[in-house]
Amino acid sequence: MIDRKYMRYSKLVGKTVRNAPADAIFDSHKLLYKSGFIRESTAGRYYFLPLGWRAHQKIAKIVREEMDRIGGQEMIVPVLQPLHLWQETNRTASVGFELMTIKDGREFQFALGGTAEEMFVDLVRNLKLSYRDLPFNIYQFSTKFRDEIRARGGLLRVREFVMKDAYSFDRDETEFKKTYRQMAETYTKIFKRLGLETLKVEADNGYIGGEYCHEYQAESPIGESRFFVSEDGKYSVHADVAKFKRDDKNIGEQLKPYREIKAVRGTTMQDGVKLHGLPLWQQIKDFMAVDENGNLILAVIRGDLDVNEIKLAHAAGCHHLRHATAEEIHALGSEPGFISPVGLKGKVKIIGDPSLRTIRNAYGGANGLHRDAVNMNIDRDYTVDIEADIAMAQSGFSTEDGKSKLVEKRGIEVGNIFQLGYHYTKLMKGANFIDEDGKEKPYYMGCYGIGIGRTMAAIVEKYHDKKGIVWPEAVAPYDAHVVEVGSKEYGVKKKAEGICKQLEQAGIEVLWDDRDYVSAGVKFADADLIGIPWRVVVSERLGDKVELKARNSSLTEELTVDQLISKLKV
Numbered sequence: 001m002i003d004r005k006y007m008r009y010s011k012l013v014g015k016t017v018r019n020a021p022a023d024a025i026f027d028s029h030k031l032l033y034k035s036g037f038i039r040e041s042t043a044g045r046y047y048f049l050p051l052g053w054r055a056h057q058k059i060a061k062i063v064r065e066e067m068d069r070i071g072g073q074e075m076i077v078p079v080l081q082p083l084h085l086w087q088e089t090n091r092t093a094s095v096g097f098e099l100m101t102i103k104d105g106r107e108f109q110f111a112l113g114g115t116a117e118e119m120f121v122d123l124v125r126n127l128k129l130s131y132r133d134l135p136f137n138i139y140q141f142s143t144k145f146r147d148e149i150r151a152r153g154g155l156l157r158v159r160e161f162v163m164k165d166a167y168s169f170d171r172d173e174t175e176f177k178k179t180y181r182q183m184a185e186t187y188t189k190i191f192k193r194l195g196l197e198t199l200k201v202e203a204d205n206g207y208i209g210g211e212y213c214h215e216y217q218a219e220s221p222i223g224e225s226r227f228f229v230s231e232d233g234k235y236s237v238h239a240d241v242a243k244f245k246r247d248d249k250n251i252g253e254q255l256k257p258y259r260e261i262k263a264v265r266g267t268t269m270q271d272g273v274k275l276h277g278l279p280l281w282q283q284i285k286d287f288m289a290v291d292e293n294g295n296l297i298l299a300v301i302r303g304d305l306d307v308n309e310i311k312l313a314h315a316a317g318c319h320h321l322r323h324a325t326a327e328e329i330h331a332l333g334s335e336p337g338f339i340s341p342v343g344l345k346g347k348v349k350i351i352g353d354p355s356l357r358t359i360r361n362a363y364g365g366a367n368g369l370h371r372d373a374v375n376m377n378i379d380r381d382y383t384v385d386i387e388a389d390i391a392m393a394q395s396g397f398s399t400e401d402g403k404s405k406l407v408e409k410r411g412i413e414v415g416n417i418f419q420l421g422y423h424y425t426k427l428m429k430g431a432n433f434i435d436e437d438g439k440e441k442p443y444y445m446g447c448y449g450i451g452i453g454r455t456m457a458a459i460v461e462k463y464h465d466k467k468g469i470v471w472p473e474a475v476a477p478y479d480a481h482v483v484e485v486g487s488k489e490y491g492v493k494k495k496a497e498g499i500c501k502q503l504e505q506a507g508i509e510v511l512w513d514d515r516d517y518v519s520a521g522v523k524f525a526d527a528d529l530i531g532i533p534w535r536v537v538v539s540e541r542l543g544d545k546v547e548l549k550a551r552n553s554s555l556t557e558e559l560t561v562d563q564l565i566s567k568l569k570v
Contacts, residue, residue: 014049029154044151044159054477085118098147139166195472209423217411242393263372267337284364291318302355315388338365352384469531
């Protein structure tokens with residue numbers, strides 16, 4: 001039996017390559033591919049090769065340690081989830097991704113789990129627990145499936161991935177707030193150990209449910225998440241839910257008589273500005289949408305603002321929205337590009353933004369081709385069914401209290417925490433515990449996720465240079481990369497192997513480039529590309545010493561093996 005833990009690069013499955021896939025646009029995708037960490041199976045599904053899986057497991061290990069530190073209990077639930085559980089909470093119709101389903105040989109229907117709230121609630125409700133068992137937090141590392149329309153960016157947007165998902169069960173809201181605060185602090189610790197500075201950002205709870213949630217954003221120019229931070233640092237919020245103060249425009253103006261006029265123009269907002277010679281903010285912007293049940297919804301907002309479709313869906317009380325077609329608009333007696341809230345009351349649900357009250361004598365379409373209205377005013381000329389914040393925040397806008405300004409940032413979402421409250425435990429019959437008074441009461445819940453592969457990509461986006469990855473020590477696949485120079489010399493190879501054994505005995509994980517069919521230059525280039533924190537060169541020239549170089553430094557030093565071990569064990 002061979003007692004050897006160090007890895008010979010000559011035997012490693014997944015060597016470096018010089019070219020990235022043609023569709024790779026992000027550095028993490030290019031570098032993880034070129035360095036031999038991942039390979040694509042089908043779009044959005046990846047093999048983690050041995051180097052990649054070691055880094056993946058290092059990340060998971062840190063997450064596990066911090067979850068266990070606060071009393072989390074690791075377990076696992078089946079990947080195939082009975083579809084009737086999702087039907088019980090009506091999430092077959094409300095998830096934010098295409099739910100993947102499958103039947104077994106008995107024609108029993110399952111969902112391929114994209115998240116696992118129903119499974120954990122089903123488990124816990126069948127355990128018949130009491131208040132004495134509370135609170136508790138159970139978690140798993142499991143494969144999730146999401147039928148993303150656009151899988152892109154390597155590990156940043158995938159259809160299959162490993163997630164740490166945790167679920168807390170508390171007695172009531174007061175106790176839950178302690179759990180939520182503890183999990184928030186734990187997530188900050190986790191990401192800090194992983195080398196990521198993150199911002200806790202208010203976000204949309206979406207298809208998960210509950211009343212509030214936060215995302216952990218690793219700031220990055222390539223991030224798909226758009227969020228805002230106030231200049232005073234007191235407010236961090238995702239663009240989906242960002243609030244801001246609407247500035248008053250011309251509310252001191254006297255109301256003028258409403259009129260409809262001929263307006264031969266194009267259908268854009270700028271066409272309206274050009275024709276009327278009035279500012280964009282005085283124009284009314286109308287957006288016609290259709291919900292999942294076919295109901296028409298008209299969003300009305302001040303012209304210099306954009307409609308936030310996430311906010312609009314919440315205001316409308318629906319899960320999904322799409323743009324109305326020209327045929328659907330014509331059926332209302334209106335015209336694309338010339339829509340107006342005037343005269344549509346009762347035909348569609350009209351949702352108006354508060355910004356409509358910051359302007360007077362607005363202009364815009366009049367529900368007919370080349371017909372505009374001027375001097376439109378809310379309450380006098382039209383009314384709305386719902387008045388709600390449906391506007392998209394922009395950089396430079398004032399915070400809601402008017403004391404600071406919003407600054408736009410981009411980030412990679414690496415984790416999220418959700419307040420679920422009674423959302424699931426009241427929908428799923430029997431999800432109760434026995435309280436101190438002997439009565440059944442529903443659990444108060446939270447859930448908490450971290451995508452391991454996405455986090456790996458975020459780390460690489462932050463830690464790389466033109467030569468390759470620069471892994472933080474905590475998550476590097478190996479601690480040291482031993483490179484032998486002059487591999488055909490028996491003495492060099494024997495010395496390199498001896499050093500590898502000594503390093504392993506000292507608890508230092510080693511990747512040993514033992515190839516004798518490539519040049520030293522190729523080995524050094526591969527070491528830089530792979531990005532292990534320390535490169536140890538063994539050569540005949542160095543005699544009994546080795547050359548040590550940190551991946552993030554250009555400096556080298558010659559050390560004895562004992563000195564090497566002492567330095568790497570620090």
